Structure formats: C-alpha cells, structure tokens
Amino acid sequence: MKILVIGHGELPKVLCETAEMIYGSVKDIHYLCFESHQNIEEYMADLKTMIANSHEVLVLADILGGSPFMQMARLSNELKEQVQIEIVTGVNLGMLIEVLSQKEIKTLTELRELAKQTGCQSITDLKTWMKR
C-alpha cells in the first residue's frame, strides 16, 4: 500500500522527513509539495503520475478544501475504477507515524480510520492529559 502526503509548500516533505527521523525509514512513503505559484494542471499531472499505477493509496492531506485536497478529490473520482484511494485531511506528525507503523498490517479502510483516530488523539492539553 502506498502512503502519499500532500499539502501546501514544503509541509509534505518536511513532515515525511521528520516522521522518518523519529520512526525510521518505511517503504512506499511518498510526498508531493504544492508550491505557491504552481500551475494546477501541472500539479494534477504530477499527482496522477504518483498514484495511477498503484492499487491502494492512503492520501494524507494538510487541510480540507485546499488546492492539494481539491485536486486529489477530483483525481480520486476519475480513477475510482482503477485505484482504491482514501483521503484523510489534517495530517499531523502523530497521525503519520502511526500510519507508518501500521501500514503493512492493516487494510486501507482500517488505516484510514486509524489515521483519523490517532490524529485526533494527538491533540490534547497538558493539564487535561495529566488528570486522566
């Protein structure tokens, strides 16, 4: 299964590199950066190249509604007969590390749910956390 991190600027690249620094290197983790004045059609073509030959892809996008997300949504619909694609938004470090650690042993749907759960669990505050 392929993991693809997408988002604005260098966020995808830096997030992947940071996750690797913490967790170690994992196979089939990819990222695609969307630079501020990049042409959308060009970006779409790059996205397509990255996933067209895969069977299953879990896409982790930086933010719902942004251009990377919108293009990916469009592409996932276009390719729905050929590639199984799940798109989770709001990617954070906790989410990504969990996905890296579980990708070989979970199905695409399970991984999608795990990504959302772990992403949310990553968000807390110290006082609340210490009271638990």
Place this chain on the structure above:
Amino acid sequence: MPIVLARIDERLVHGQIITSWVKHLLINRIIIVDDKIARDEFMSQVLVLAAPNGIHVEIISVNDAVTTLKQTPKENVLILFKNIEYALALVKAGVDIKDVNIGNMSSAPKRRTISRNVYMSNEEIAIAKELADSGVNVYLQMLHTDAKLDILKSI
C-alpha cells in the same frame, strides 16, 4: 441587493481569501459560473461542501446564470469565475456586471506575469480588454485590503 462582487479566482470557494471577501461584503450567496464544472456532478458536490459555513453556493452554466440573474437577487451575491471567458460570456449575454475583479490566476505555460497573483495568456488579456472596452471596470485586487489596480494599466 445586487451582485456585490464578480471575481475571477481559480481557487474558487475554498480558503481564507473567499472567507475574507464574504465577511467584508456581507455576502450570503455565491454563484459559481462555469459550464465545465456545472457538468461535473462530483466536483460540484465537493465545491458546495468546501464553501464557508452558512453561505449558499450554487454552480451553474452560463445559460442558467443568465436566467437566474435576470431578476436582481435579494441576497448579496458573489459571482465567481474560474475562467475569464465565462465572465465575458455573462456580460455579452446582457447580465448587469459593472466591475470584474481579477483576484487569482495561477502561472501556466502560455501565461505571463501580470501581478503577484495573476498570470494571463494573450487570449485572456484580449478578453480582459474586451470586457474593459464594453464599459466594465476590470481591476486587480487579491484581498479587499489591497489597492485596486486597473487592468489596462497593468498589462
């Protein structure tokens, strides 16, 4: 309440930019005019969902927009175009649009830099000129806090 803003923005409804315009002009209805997207059921759905909360968004063809806009809308309306050709089509069809704001057109192979957020091809520049010649005030303005720049002075 007439059309309070007609804007060309390739990113359409999502993002802080549109939210800022919506708040500034008290917009409560967004009409995206685009023949291609109007035919794409999936993307139309996604766009409607991606719009700011509480704003009514519709995505319609040029012909449907002409019909819809025959009566002055009761709400404060923002008309959004991804493509400047649809803005011209609407004006040519007689819809009363006095100003067209070119907010965001991204860089592309045949386009050259007009401003920080606007890149245009020769065809698109010709369309902007045609709009201006027909009496429409065509100007560049990304955010409402930016200065307005007359397109004819920038190309």
